[in-house]
Amino acid sequence: MGKIKRHGLSVRFVHWAVAISTIALIFSGFGQMPVYKRYMIDQLPGLAWTSDFSINLLIHYTAAGVLIFAVAYHIVYHIIRKEFDIWPRKGDFKESYLIIKAMLTKGEEPESDKYLAEQRLAYAYIGVMLIVIIISGIIKVLKNLPSISLEMDTLIWVSTVHNAATILLILGIVGHLAAFVFKANRPLLPGMFTGWVDEDYARRRHGVWYRKIQEDKKTNLQHK
Amino acid sequence: MSKITRRDFLKRSAASGLAAGVILSGLEKPARAYSGTVQYGTLIDLTRCDGCAHLDVPACVSACREENKSKFPHPVPSEQINNYWPQKKKEDWSDKKEIINRLTPYNWITVQKVSVEHDGRVVEVNIPRRCMHCDNPPCSNICPFGAQAKTPEGPVLINHELCFGGAKCRSVCPWGIPARQAGVGLYMKIAPQYLGGGVMYKCDLCYHRVTKGQQPACVESCPRGAIQFAAKDEIKQRAEERAKEINGFVYGDKENGGTSTFYVSQVPFEKIHQQLVRQKSNQPNPEAPGYPLMPVNVGNYLDTVNGLIAGMLAAPLAGAAVAGYTAYKKMKDGE
Numbered sequence: 001m002g003k004i005k006r007h008g009l010s011v012r013f014v015h016w017a018v019a020i021s022t023i024a025l026i027f028s029g030f031g032q033m034p035v036y037k038r039y040m041i042d043q044l045p046g047l048a049w050t051s052d053f054s055i056n057l058l059i060h061y062t063a064a065g066v067l068i069f070a071v072a073y074h075i076v077y078h079i080i081r082k083e084f085d086i087w088p089r090k091g092d093f094k095e096s097y098l099i100i101k102a103m104l105t106k107g108e109e110p111e112s113d114k115y116l117a118e119q120r121l122a123y124a125y126i127g128v129m130l131i132v133i134i135i136s137g138i139i140k141v142l143k144n145l146p147s148i149s150l151e152m153d154t155l156i157w158v159s160t161v162h163n164a165a166t167i168l169l170i171l172g173i174v175g176h177l178a179a180f181v182f183k184a185n186r187p188l189l190p191g192m193f194t195g196w197v198d199e200d201y202a203r204r205r206h207g208v209w210y211r212k213i214q215e216d217k218k219t220n221l222q223h224k
Numbered sequence: 225m226s227k228i229t230r231r232d233f234l235k236r237s238a239a240s241g242l243a244a245g246v247i248l249s250g251l252e253k254p255a256r257a258y259s260g261t262v263q264y265g266t267l268i269d270l271t272r273c274d275g276c277a278h279l280d281v282p283a284c285v286s287a288c289r290e291e292n293k294s295k296f297p298h299p300v301p302s303e304q305i306n307n308y309w310p311q312k313k314k315e316d317w318s319d320k321k322e323i324i325n326r327l328t329p330y331n332w333i334t335v336q337k338v339s340v341e342h343d344g345r346v347v348e349v350n351i352p353r354r355c356m357h358c359d360n361p362p363c364s365n366i367c368p369f370g371a372q373a374k375t376p377e378g379p380v381l382i383n384h385e386l387c388f389g390g391a392k393c394r395s396v397c398p399w400g401i402p403a404r405q406a407g408v409g410l411y412m413k414i415a416p417q418y419l420g421g422g423v424m425y426k427c428d429l430c431y432h433r434v435t436k437g438q439q440p441a442c443v444e445s446c447p448r449g450a451i452q453f454a455a456k457d458e459i460k461q462r463a464e465e466r467a468k469e470i471n472g473f474v475y476g477d478k479e480n481g482g483t484s485t486f487y488v489s490q491v492p493f494e495k496i497h498q499q500l501v502r503q504k505s506n507q508p509n510p511e512a513p514g515y516p517l518m519p520v521n522v523g524n525y526l527d528t529v530n531g532l533i534a535g536m537l538a539a540p541l542a543g544a545a546v547a548g549y550t551a552y553k554k555m556k557d558g559e
């Protein structure tokens with residue numbers, strides 16, 4: 001069976017850097033509250049460190065650095081290359097409804113571009129949450145400096161925005177992972193690890209994208 | 225891949241840098257807003273305080289309790305307060321309100337007593353203890369809900385409406401100052417069996433008086449003038465002068481990255497600390513909070529992470545630079 005290149009190293013690096021740092025941020029973020037001690041998670045083997053606020057804060061800062069690096073990389077890289085395949089389009093809500101309906105009823109699915117409509121929406125949702133969390137997080141980092149002090153109302157706002165966006169992000173990630181409960185979406189998994197997906201799958205489900213690639217190949221050959 | 229020129233590329237990179245700059249510069253405003261207000265400080269002269277030997281309750285302690293009683297907790301009755309599930313304990317002081325020899329939610333200042341040997345003689349030292357109102361308070365900075373803040377005048381306040389009683393502020397305070405009362409506050413409205421621990425209480429330097437131009441109650445009540453209150457710069461200078469005068473020592477100027485409380489003593493604070501440690505270790509529960517020690521030169525909880533700030537702020541620039549380089553190289557390779 002033929003394979004087709006879906007993601008370069010840059011995309012895979014960004015995805016996994018974002019995924020791993022985000023999970024570390026969520027875990028250490030909960031560790032900013034006394035939950036691991038209170039609920040005795042720190043009594044479990046190997047998890048004694050979880051109730052140490054200093055360790056959690058250090059993990060939180062480090063993971064935030066990785067996340068911000070990856071997000072900046074992602075934005076600059078794709079803007080320079082003018083790659084906007086995953087940017088949401090008009091009609092994406094309706095189209096993702098049709099795709100999900102088709103998955104559930106085993107019916108006919110509208111043909112997709114490189115990304116399914118719901119992937120573009122998931123991207124926008126997770127992206128907005130990450131940006132909100134990053135900006136409020138940077139403010140929280142700056143106010144820890146001896147030279148910067150914020151008023152109580154500002155602190156309440158910033159903390160509440162940071163916490164609420166985190167809850168929404170967690171819901172988004174749960175939804176993202178739940179997508180792979182559906183067999184129809186699973187052929188995308190190897191793409192995120194190796195960069196390659198089944199050609200069959202691409203032709204069948206991402207017809208618009210598949211044809212573009214074939215055309216690109218032709219023009220490239222003509223140029224050479 | 226589209227063709228872009230080097231100039232285009234530089235323009236686009238500059239635009240992303242600019243956006244970051246705009247976000248950061250917006251933050252200077254709240255920081256600057258503070259400069260108009262006088263920041264206050266207190267000097268606690270340990271050579272003057274005698275612990276009110278003639279009274280059952282030291283004057284500063286009773287004045288504080290009287291002045292702040294309206295801010296003290298009003299929890300539900302003790303028998304209705306849940307343990308901190310799944311743990312089998314709770315911090316309930318509602319039936320121990322009269323305690324004055326330690327910090328509790330109902331006692332925001334306490335006077336410690338130690339005997340210290342110095343220069344061949346034994347000196348009795350009485351030490352009024354309460355929140356130091358630090359310059360960069362870790363307690364308020366790390367509150368996950370923003371339920372604490374340092375005011376422009378200097379006092380560090382806890383928002384009793386918003387506090388969830390996790391007691392993290394107490395863990396990161398070098399003196400473990402904030403005290404917890406269960407059965408009161410926001411958590412009671414959510415799921416008190418499973419979440420939250422109460423509300424934290426501590427000295428607010430009589431903020432309601434300070435903003436009216438009055439002195440904190442403890443300062444006013446002291447018959448020996450052992451606690452002074454004035455602009456912080458002035459107080460700091462007085463503390464240094466007084467220390468020089470008596471050939472003594474200052475505590476609170478460097479500790480925790482600087483505070484607005486300056487203790488002056490004839491005997492070294494290392495020795496006072498030693499005695500406090502000894503007293504504490506002899507207690508039934510040596511871990512119990514509310515008996516602050518006096519570690520000299522104790523650092524700030526945020527020192528380590530603040531050291532990472534440069535890396536933090538460089539991360540977006542580094543990410544952008546590496547992306548630019550990668551994209552540019554790929555473009556040249558015709559990919």
Ligand code: HEM
Nearest residue numbers: 006018019022023119120122123126173176188189191192
């Ligand atoms: C930990 C397990 C995870 C796995 C196995 C996983 C896997 C995948 C896969 C296979 C794709 C599809 C890419 C394609 O279309 O070829 C994807 C996309 C994406 N992932 Fe993840 N991911 C994980 C965690 C995360 C986390 C924690 C985040 C966010 C913080 C995240 C954010 C995204 C985003 C924004 C997209 C693009 C939108 C989409 O395709 O839905 N992923 N991921």
Ligand code: SF4
Nearest residue numbers: 355356358361363397
């Ligand atoms: S003494 Fe403790 S509670 Fe008071 S401001 Fe400093 S860190 Fe916070």
Ligand code: SF4
Nearest residue numbers: 273276282283284446
């Ligand atoms: S500070 Fe003043 S009021 Fe307080 S115990 Fe000492 S002498 Fe008494």
